[in-house]
Amino acid sequence: TMFPAKLALSTLKRIHHGACYRYGPPSDSRVWKRKPKNQSAIWSSIRLLETQQNGRRRFSLSAATIVNSAPVHVQPYLRLMRLDxxxxxxxxxLPCTWSIAxxxxxxxxxxxxxxxLFGTGALLMRGAGCTINDMWDKDFDKxxxxxxxxxxxxxxxxxxQALVFLGGQLSLALGVLLCLNYYSIALGAASLSLVITYPLMKRFTYWPQFVLGLTFNWGALLGWSAIKGSCDWSVCLPLYFSGVMWTLVYDTIYAHQEDDIKVGVKSTALSGFVVAMMSGLVLAGVNAEQTLPYYAxxxxxAMHLTxxxxTLDINKPEDCWKKFVSNRNLGLLLFLGIVVGNLWKE
Structure with a gap:
């Protein structure tokens, strides 16, 4: 037996997906279909009921629970910036942390x-990037x-509304950027063109992951310059290159859970990016005079990526998601290695 809210939620979801079934077994195999008149209103109702249901569950500090606990009119904006x-x-x-360390x-x-400071900037710029992406991809996303x-x-x-929200996010991100030195301000501003154009690359190239990698790993350059005042390219470029290769790995894994190919969005296949990534990390470590813990x-x-x-099953979206999300732990592991390796120098 369903709770009333759960029953209503189930019904709303069936209506949204276009199929309205009679309760109980139908007398024949026909299915009545109808298109909702107000799609946004239905989604708002679904979110409200999901929030009410979540309130009955055990207390949780997960990102999704926090978003669902926010006021209903705020939730769409939090989901737009992927806070959940x-x-x-x-x-x-994470590439910012590697560079800073x-x-x-x-x-x-x-x-x-x-x-x-970089954590705050990452949150804001990721939100801005997702907002831009969804504005460009509205028709694809449907x-x-x-x-x-x-x-x-x-x-x-x-x-x-999304454009106004984007302006707010970029304004706050600019405030973060202005806390850095002049070299880093110019370097950070240079990344904005990548943030804006990346969503379009999915329409014109088989290598959208490469452009994403150039965008997502800009912090590998910016973190060093924020500390030192400028980039040591013998360290920053190999680190940046490794980050781009890493993105090619995890974003290709991520892409296998999607049906983007059906609507003309192209993806690359996995190849030998792990070797390239590890080579770049070794070179960055040598030039930064890293020590034994770093190389350990x-x-x-390397074992994690291998x-x-x-073990990836590309036919199981849940396995693709699990492998994709595990890259957070990989990035934290590398950060730990850099920190311990640096402490070992003393």
Missing amino acids: KPIGTWLLY LAANPGCFPDLGMLT KVSRTASRPIASGEISRM VLTGV NQIY
């Missing part, structure tokens, strides 16, 4: 204030089951 799915923020933030003085921990419920595609937020952790990173690739 923080893995993207982690993947944007590599730039720390020998025997010292990385700058905690700078790590916090055709893909996984993305049809996104706030802009479903009609919960208009493009104009690189062995673990396990992802050779």
Whole structure:
């Protein structure tokens, strides 16, 4: 027996997907279909009922629960910036942490204030990037089951509302950027063109992951310059290159759970990016005068990536998601290796 809210939620979801079934076994095999008149209103009702249901469950501090606990009129904006799915923020933030940790003085921990500042910036810029992506991809998202419920595609937020929200996010991100030195301000501003154009690359190239990698790993350059005042390219470029290769791995895994190919969005296949990534990390470590703990952790990173690739079942979306999300732990492991390796220098 369903609770009333759960029963209503189930009914609303059936209506949204276009099929309205009679209660009890039908007298024949016919299915009555109807298209909802107000799609955004239905999605709002679904979110409200889901929030009410979540309130009956045990207390949780997960990102999705926090978003669902927010006021109903705020939730679409939080979901637009993917606050309920923080893995993207982690993947944007982690290359920043690597660079900041590599730039720390020998025997010292990385700058905690700078790590916090970059974490805030990553949250805002990931939200801005998702907003831009959804504004560009509104028509595509409607055709893909996984993305049809996104706030802009479903009609919960208009493009104009999203544009205003985007302006707010970029303004706050600019405030974070202005806390850095002039070199880093210019370097950070240079990444905005990638943030804006990346969503379009999915329409014109078989390598959208490469453009995403260039965008998501900009922090590998910015973190070092924020600490040192400029980039040491002998360290920053190999680190940046490794981050791009890493993105090619995890985003290709992510793409296998999608049906984007059906609507003309292209994806690359997995190849030897792991070897390229590890080579770049070794070179960055040598040029940064890293020590034994760093290289020991690189062995673990290589094993983690190899396990992802050779145990991946591309026919199971849940396995693709599990492998994709595991890259947060991989990035944290590498950060730990850099920190310990730097402390070992003293």
